[in-house]
Amino acid sequence: MNPAELPVLFWTFMKVGLFSFGGGYPVLPLIATEVVQRHHWITASQFANLLAIAQLVPGPVLVNTASLVGYQVGGFSGALVGVLGVVLPTFIIMSVVTYYYKLLYRHSLFRRLIRGFYPTLVALLASATVFFAQSSPFSWKMVVIAGLTCGAMATRRLNPFWILIGTAVLGVLL
């Protein structure tokens, strides 16, 4: 890619970091909108593949996604720029929050803010789910594996990592 695009990548992931409430998944629609639809850096299908790797590798999904998308867009420097971009706003905000943490933690407005955000986070998660369902062509194989995964998660006894390894095996066998 053109090195002149690195600042655009940085700015894009700074926006992602700034609005990444609720951890990794609710922010997926934002990343997809920016990276796939707006800048056309990667396709929806590529994005879904990167996300699968981001989930498998240890570390926060948000940071892993930033480094993988960054890598796909601009190699090693792209990965570094993506991670720095996504981390910078959260670092600044969290430092300020920590500085005033006693004040914030006791304050009921903070709790009200978190509760007020919740329905929107669930809506973003639903949107991420729809995006993911649409990123692959429909097949019964996909429905079966997704159903099995959902059921395996519901037992709450299995580690998500091993469940995903199982889905990879099923992907080859079925």
Added chain:
Amino acid sequence: MDEETFLAGTTLAQGAPGANVTNTAVFVGYRLAGLWGAVVALIACLLPPLVMVLGLGLVVLKISRQPVVGRIFDGLRAGILGLLVYLLLSWLRPLRRDLKGIALFALMLFLLQVLKWHPILVIACGGLLGFLSGVGRSGDNEPG
């Protein structure tokens, strides 16, 4: 650091934007050794996944032409979809008895999916609406 401080830190880390792990690292680092402590904690938290992701990314990109890899990714993507469905169902549970919350959820989903609003706009509007209407005041509906 005592337990109560750490608990406050994790709660704030969940509320602030960003991954919970890195936010907690910044909190702990900052409390123990000031701003530089926060920087060190964050970098220590980022380096291992960054190295692994890039290592794996290189390998995967090299072999991604193989048909077997395509099938592995088909499985993984279906797995992530199942994971998301499970997560969505468990996040929807706390909204059961919260009519205002359900209405807000439906409205935001409509703005995202049908009117194709930009997610940042939806986050800003949804957050503000939820804050002003005092959604979920009775229940404890933080994500699990």
